[in-house]
Amino acid sequence: MRLRPELQFCSGFPDDSVEDDTDFVVWPGRNIAEALKAGLEQKGYRVSEPIDAQEHGWELDIWRGQKRLWAQVSVIDSEENYLITQNMTFFLWPDRKLFRQFLLDLQEVIQAEPRFRNVKWFEKGGISAGSPPADGPVAD
Numbered sequence: 001m002r003l004r005p006e007l008q009f010c011s012g013f014p015d016d017s018v019e020d021d022t023d024f025v026v027w028p029g030r031n032i033a034e035a036l037k038a039g040l041e042q043k044g045y046r047v048s049e050p051i052d053a054q055e056h057g058w059e060l061d062i063w064r065g066q067k068r069l070w071a072q073v074s075v076i077d078s079e080e081n082y083l084i085t086q087n088m089t090f091f092l093w094p095d096r097k098l099f100r101q102f103l104l105d106l107q108e109v110i111q112a113e114p115r116f117r118n119v120k121w122f123e124k125g126g127i128s129a130g131s132p133p134a135d136g137p138v139a140d
Contacts, residue, residue: 001096002139003103004121007083011075012115026052029075033058036071036083039109045069045102057082062102067095069102082127103137 013035017028033050037060040047048061057074067089074082085106087099110116120133 001100002123003096003100004123004126004134004137004139005085005087005099005103006122006124006127007110007119008122008127008133009081009083009110009119010079010117011081012078012117015078017075024055027054027057027075029057029073029081032073032075032081033060033071035113035115036060036073036106036109039112040105043105043109045105064098064102067098069099071106100138107137 011032013031015028016026016031017024018026030050030052037047037050040060040062044064046063051059051061053059053072057072060071060073062069062071070086070088072084074084076082085103087094087096087102089095089098107121110119119135121135121137122133123131125131126133
């Protein structure tokens with residue numbers, strides 16, 4: 001089973017950044033992180049408030065029971081956005097079954113929100129490594 005935990009997408013979310021004369025005061029993408037939080041909570045996950053990661057965007061800590069997952073939203077512009085997820089469930093080894101289900105649930109959340117467009121899923125490191133995109137997060 002191959003998992004694709006990285007996404008590239010276009011966004012119909014409004015620009016929620018705040019800038020002063022020299023730099024961002026609030027980085028863009030918090031509204032995207034909040035939409036993901038709401039959708040994942042409806043699926044039964046416990047999700048942190050969006051965490052400001054400065055130029056990297058916004059992070060979410062996500063739990064299913066005691067097992068932790070992680071996501072980071074990075075906004076370049078409305079046509080270029082990234083979502084990176086990571087399986088943080090490991091003690092001795094990661095819970096791949098839970099991570100697989102999380103990615104499928106995430107896909108449903110994204111498909112239910114029309115402001116996510118042109119979603120492409122990549123294997124870990126795939127966006128920068130040039131691996132081909134796919135329409136979904138799981139390949140058996």
